[in-house]
Amino acid sequence: MAARLNWDSDWPAPAKINLFLHVIGRRADGYHLLQTVFRFLDVGDHLRFAPRDDGVIAQNSPLPGVAPEQDLTVRAARALQAASGVRQGVSITLAKHLPLGGGLGGGSSDAATTLLALNHLWQCGLSRTDLSVIGLRLGADVPVFIHGHSAFGEGVGERLTDVSPPPAWYLLLAPPVAVSTAEIFNAADLRRDTSAIVPGAWQSDFGVNDLEAVTCRRYPEVARHLAWLRTLDGASRVAMSGSGACCFAEFGTESAARTALARLPYDMRGFVARGVDVHPLAQM
Numbered sequence: 001m002a003a004r005l006n007w008d009s010d011w012p013a014p015a016k017i018n019l020f021l022h023v024i025g026r027r028a029d030g031y032h033l034l035q036t037v038f039r040f041l042d043v044g045d046h047l048r049f050a051p052r053d054d055g056v057i058a059q060n061s062p063l064p065g066v067a068p069e070q071d072l073t074v075r076a077a078r079a080l081q082a083a084s085g086v087r088q089g090v091s092i093t094l095a096k097h098l099p100l101g102g103g104l105g106g107g108s109s110d111a112a113t114t115l116l117a118l119n120h121l122w123q124c125g126l127s128r129t130d131l132s133v134i135g136l137r138l139g140a141d142v143p144v145f146i147h148g149h150s151a152f153g154e155g156v157g158e159r160l161t162d163v164s165p166p167p168a169w170y171l172l173l174a175p176p177v178a179v180s181t182a183e184i185f186n187a188a189d190l191r192r193d194t195s196a197i198v199p200g201a202w203q204s205d206f207g208v209n210d211l212e213a214v215t216c217r218r219y220p221e222v223a224r225h226l227a228w229l230r231t232l233d234g235a236s237r238v239a240m241s242g243s244g245a246c247c248f249a250e251f252g253t254e255s256a257a258r259t260a261l262a263r264l265p266y267d268m269r270g271f272v273a274r275g276v277d278v279h280p281l282a283q284m
């Protein structure tokens with residue numbers, strides 16, 4: 001794919017889920033120390049970039065409720081412009097498919113794809129490590145998308161060790177609420193003392209999402225969707241992703257995931273996605 005990528009390309013920004021997420025402490029600046037496993041999915045947003053000679057960074061497809069200056073694609077492009085000194089601009093078109101505040105890392109993935117794409121198209125020549133440093137300032141979930149492989153994450157999610165969980169398909173549910181990540185991390189009732197494990201000791205059935213109870217107390221719709229997933233037979237894991245709102249059930253076969261989807265109550269929205277361990281732009 002890498003050799004053919006150019007200004008005419010469609011640039012994918014896949015979703016991630018957190019197979020588990022433990023909060024093991026808190027830094028002096030208030031950010032939380034985590035242990036988590038990030039896995040990509042074969043669904044996501046798509047971006048297109050058009051060159052501009054005037055140095056302007058423009059967003060052609062503003063998201064409802066997100067000022068263009070705050071859009072993570074615009075912020076990523078500006079940060080790359082500043083770090084590399086390039087004088088070119090870009091017009092960005094975002095085809096948004098992932099829910100905002102959904103816990104699927106959509107905004108972070110859009111930012112990471114913008115950094116990877118413009119580093120290539122503007123010929124900035126920055127390394128992936130450079131891009132990760134820029135990305136981390138935009139969001140704790142950005143580095144894993146630049147890293148490009150499913151990974152055990154530590155720190156705030158920037159210290160990454162590759163993992164390859166067993167093949168799996170996921171029934172994702174998207175409760176009709178947007179969860180504020182900051183609200184959940186700052187909650188007084190969040191437990192922050194789960195014991196750390198050695199990354200190499202992680203096995204696919206290990207761990208829970210420590211943010212789940214806090215999100216469920218504040219967003220009853222998330223609790224209701226999780227409770228329904230937990231009635232399903234044959235799921236190897238049921239959990240919330242990130243700080244929510246999306247939840248998933250994991251299955252060993254696509255047909256098992258689709259059978260579960262067929263039973264979805266009329267008032268819930270869901271879809272099936274495959275777990276993917278290599279990011280579509282990893283070979284760039």
Ligand SMILES: C[C@](O)(CO)[C@H](O)COP(=O)(O)OP(=O)(O)OC[C@H]1O[C@@H](n2ccc(N)nc2=O)[C@H](O)[C@@H]1O
Pocket residue numbers: 018021030031032033034036103105108138139140141142155156157181182185186242243
């Ligand atoms: C919940 C996860 O999605 C798990 O992958 C991430 O930890 C969140 O990553 P993100 O959405 O990129 O979050 P950021 O935009 O970096 O942070 C939003 C807010 O969440 C809180 N935050 C985030 C990450 C972290 N490790 N500790 C925190 O306390 C901070 O208050 C921060 O201001």
Ligand SMILES: Nc1ncnc2c1ncn2[C@@H]1O[C@H](COP(=O)(O)OP(=O)(O)OP(=O)(O)O)[C@@H](O)[C@H]1O
Pocket residue numbers: 063065066070071072073094099100101102103104105106107108110141178179181241242243244245
């Ligand atoms: N391109 C973008 N896509 C999505 N959200 C964006 C974007 N730019 C800015 N935002 C803002 O960032 C917030 C969080 O977006 P995002 O969809 O990444 O959350 P999330 O799915 O909870 O992510 P995470 O799993 O990283 O916590 C949104 O509510 C929105 O206000």
